[in-house]
Amino acid sequence: MKLFGPLALACLSAGSALADDTLLKRPDVAKALRWLETSHDKTVAAQITIAEIPAPTFHEAERAKYLEKEFRRLGLADVSIDKQGNVLGWRKGSTEDTFVIAAHLDISFAVGVDTKVRKEGDRLLAPGIGDDSRGLASLLAIVEAMDAAKISTRHTLLFVANVGEEGLGDLNGARYLFNESTFRAKLRAFISIDGADPSRIVTGGTGVKRYRVTLKGPGGHSYGNFGRPSPIHAAARAIDRIADLEVPLKPKTTFNVGRIEGGTAVNAIAEECAFEVDLRSVDPGNLDRIEAKLFEAVRLGVEAENKARAASKATLSFDMKLVSNRPAGETAHSSPIVQAAMWAAGANGFRPELDFSSTDSNIPISKGIPAVTMGGGGTSGNAHSLAEWYSPVQAWKGPQTVLLTFLDFDSRRP
Numbered sequence: 001m002k003l004f005g006p007l008a009l010a011c012l013s014a015g016s017a018l019a020d021d022t023l024l025k026r027p028d029v030a031k032a033l034r035w036l037e038t039s040h041d042k043t044v045a046a047q048i049t050i051a052e053i054p055a056p057t058f059h060e061a062e063r064a065k066y067l068e069k070e071f072r073r074l075g076l077a078d079v080s081i082d083k084q085g086n087v088l089g090w091r092k093g094s095t096e097d098t099f100v101i102a103a104h105l106d107i108s109f110a111v112g113v114d115t116k117v118r119k120e121g122d123r124l125l126a127p128g129i130g131d132d133s134r135g136l137a138s139l140l141a142i143v144e145a146m147d148a149a150k151i152s153t154r155h156t157l158l159f160v161a162n163v164g165e166e167g168l169g170d171l172n173g174a175r176y177l178f179n180e181s182t183f184r185a186k187l188r189a190f191i192s193i194d195g196a197d198p199s200r201i202v203t204g205g206t207g208v209k210r211y212r213v214t215l216k217g218p219g220g221h222s223y224g225n226f227g228r229p230s231p232i233h234a235a236a237r238a239i240d241r242i243a244d245l246e247v248p249l250k251p252k253t254t255f256n257v258g259r260i261e262g263g264t265a266v267n268a269i270a271e272e273c274a275f276e277v278d279l280r281s282v283d284p285g286n287l288d289r290i291e292a293k294l295f296e297a298v299r300l301g302v303e304a305e306n307k308a309r310a311a312s313k314a315t316l317s318f319d320m321k322l323v324s325n326r327p328a329g330e331t332a333h334s335s336p337i338v339q340a341a342m343w344a345a346g347a348n349g350f351r352p353e354l355d356f357s358s359t360d361s362n363i364p365i366s367k368g369i370p371a372v373t374m375g376g377g378g379t380s381g382n383a384h385s386l387a388e389w390y391s392p393v394q395a396w397k398g399p400q401t402v403l404l405t406f407l408d409f410d411s412r413r414p
């Protein structure tokens with residue numbers, strides 16, 4: 001959802017032009033930006049190395065170990081892997097106020113996926129090559145650039161390669177950081193580097209709820225036991241109702257039955273059928289309403305199947321399990337981190353666009369901690385599909401924009 005056009009420039013000029021000019025004139029900042037550009041090939045090589053270590057959600061350990069090693073090599077302090085599996089590394093500032101820069105370890109693919117990177121022209125192809133290997137490589141580059149330029153900051157920086165961003169990971173890495181880590185009270189702001197396009201600044205978390213619906217019945221032979229209720233038929237009746245649900249265009253609210261499974265043979269009445277539903281809205285009230293409609297659709301679908309097969313005296317049971325719950329919310333466009341991100345994108349020649357999406361930023365935003373999700377540079381496409389591609393054209397502008405965002409935020413008076 002594109003939320004603004006010319007407004008961006010208006011906000012920008014009303015922002016912090018003075019402080020920002022000062023920032024761009026600082027020799028250490030200029031040096032760090034140059035470092036990011038001249039180290040472009042190295043950053044892309046790191047991205048490929050990372051992408052080739054498979055890391056499906058809940059199986060991020062091997063990639064985490066690699067990032068842990070890299071964090072140590074770059075000299076971050078107190079490098080560790082927390083209980084959830086997040087890799088943490090610190091860069092001390094003059095205060096304990098902590099600014100988090102994160103990228104996610106996990107990829108949205110099943111265990112066993114081939115993550116070998118192929119080159120086709122100027123494109124790199126592999127599942128996860130952009131999402132979020134680019135973010136992880138950008139994160140490493142930012143650490144190195146800051147050290148090469150000897151940049152000191154007011155905020156302490158916490159670099160995080162986090163688990164559980166994709167699918168049923170349900171943002172569990174970011175959730176752990178903000179809800180359970182021992183240092184959570186020190187966390188002041190958050191950037192997730194995710195996606196590619198540096199002009200896109202995600203300020204809002206789309207709310208997401210996901211359900212796994214399981215229907216069960218007695219099963220039986222398709223011919224011999226004909227007349228018994230079928231969990232698959234009931235699921236079909238329910239999904240037919242779901243498909244017709246009415247949702248508003250604004251605030252954008254969506255539904256999708258993304259997976260279905262069940263049954264054992266074509267000549268057997270299934271004993272079980274399950275399907276998974278993804279509901280999203282930028283508005284928490286609308287998310288609750290579509291959730292209520294989903295409950296109703298499933299109840300009616302099962303009821304209709306039981307009624308149609310009432311003569312058999314057998315009935316179906318069903319269960320709906322909430323498997324994912326990502327809160328909706330938004331960082332105000334006037335907040336310093338959004339202003340900083342818009343200025344930084346503009347300073348790098350981009351026309352910033354504020355957007356809504358479900359990312360790790362949902363978690364800090366839901367706790368009132370300012371957060372944005374920003375691109376790692378370059379362009380990409382077909383994310384979450386085996387045909388995912390990444391093109392590293394001027395990709396250094398990604399980490400440059402993120403670094404400038406942080407530095408602008410950091411240089412403002414507390």
Ligand SMILES: [Zn+2]
Nearest residue numbers: 131132194195
């Ligand atoms: Zn991602």
